[in-house]
Amino acid sequence: MDIADIATREFVEVDANKRLGKVRSIFERENPKGIIVTENGEYAGVITQKQLVQSHVEDNAKAGAMTSSAPKVKRTDDVRKVARVLVEGGTKLAPVFEGDSLWGIVTEDAILEAVLENLDALTVEQIYTKDVVTVSEDTNVGQVVNLLRKNGISRLPVLDEDDQLTGMATRHDIVDVVVRDMNKATRGDRSGEIERILDLPVYDVMSSPVATADLDESVRDAVARMLEHDYAGLVVTPADDDSKVAGIVTKTDVLRALTFTEEDHMDVQITNIKLLNTISREDIRQSIEKVADKYQAMQVQHAHVRLHEHKEKLRGTPLIQCQIRLRTNKGQAAGSGEGYGAETAFNVALDKLERNVLELKGVQADEEYRGQLLRKLGEL
Incomplete structure (x- = not known):
């Protein structure tokens, strides 16, 4: 299967100097799968809708400030090669070129949807990430931020005093809390407000309940649930106890299996x-x-x-x-x-x-x- 069978022409090109407010309005008005950013007419990177929605960069900033690097793929590349490109590039979207011309874009979700029916050959246990960093409910937000940064991850399962899964803390959850409370504070209060937020227990900012998958569940069923609810990943639990954390399975883990x-x-x-x-x-x-x-x-x-x-x-x-x-x-x-x-x-x-x-x-x-x-x- 060539990537041309999966790629879409539903994208918009913008210049790196365009205001982010204009870029946000493009997503609202045209709902493209992604935006390709160019600088002096040359490909510079991509912006995804989720990336833009979850960011709190001001509208007056330029599109270049939100642009992330994404390697090019060829229209004739096969699914396995493109899956590797996305994983190794740490990106969810890549531009598709035909020769020197931009032809379209391909997304992580589009690949997973295309191969979904083939994924029943594998179980979650065979591809999930086993070693997972967790935190307790009383871990403060400052410590969570440090763990996310130190480990280069975006989410942490939260456990109670009996090591039972009670929530999930994500980088987006924390940014939301910080920006919301900082907007309420006056300029002179902001330093103290940051310290107060960092001292909050993660229990106050985590998401609950948590979406999970069993170790023996088929990858097809797990991916279908991720796609339906727009989850980036699921906490993996033993088949006989959905309150214990065995690991995490993400869309990236599935792409990796394709390679x-x-x-x-x-x-x-x-x-x-x-x-x-x-x-x-x-x-x-x-x-x-x-x-x-x-x-x-x-x-x-x-x-x-x-x-x-x-x-x-x-x-x-x-x-x-x-x-x-x-x-x-x-x-x-x-x-x-x-x-x-x-x-x-x-x-x-x-x-x-x-x-x-x-x-x-x-x-x-x-x-x-x-x-x-x-x-x-x-x-x-």
Whole structure:
């Protein structure tokens, strides 16, 4: 299936100097799937409706201030390749080009809708993110903000004193509270108002109840629910207890599953690949394979490396967080670390990964990773 079968012409081009107030009115008046931003006639990036709705940037700001980078894809690219581009670019939308001309756009949701019926070959347990950061109801908003920033994530499940799931705190929830209360405060009161908000317990700003998915639920059913209610993800719970957190499954996890291959060597996927400078994808693949090869009984089906850039820098080099996740026939293994530059961060995470792999040695997974999804997706 070529991406041209999924892409849409429902987009609008705007100049980077156009006021955001005008851009908002375009979404209200024309309801496009996305907006392509150009600068001096050249493609510069994209703006999505959700991104604009959830932002609190003033209308007088220029469109360029809200523009996010999104890599180009070709009209003839296949679904698997485009899914990889979206995941590795950390974007929900990409421009589709025919030669040098902008032809249309493709969105994460459009891809998921197109392959929805093929996703019943996989269960949530096979693709979900197992290691999840959670907070308690009395964690204050300031601590939540730090955890979101430190881990490069947008949401945190909230647990009560018995470790029962009671809510979800998202970056958008917090921004809403801050902007609402700051608008009420006078200029002289604003410093104290910020401190008051940061001291609030997350219980006061979280969303509840929380949308969940069972471990044994089909990915098709989970995605259908996400699309119907416009959820970015679902909290994953054991089949016998929907108050316990087993992990999170997101639309990005599903796109990542679409990129799984049956190549001769291990498939490696890198989110925010643009942060790589002194290390290449091939260097990363070989380093992870060396760890896996130490334990011959462990077969790695897929590796995901996620890079997140912090604002902190050392002599111009940014502090990078690296998270590595392996999907193997022994279960999942993960490692994370931080360092200045992607190569340092990756090596710290790799050391942690190797220690965690030791825990999998001799532990058989409940079942070998099924090739059913790959076979079915091969029909696309």
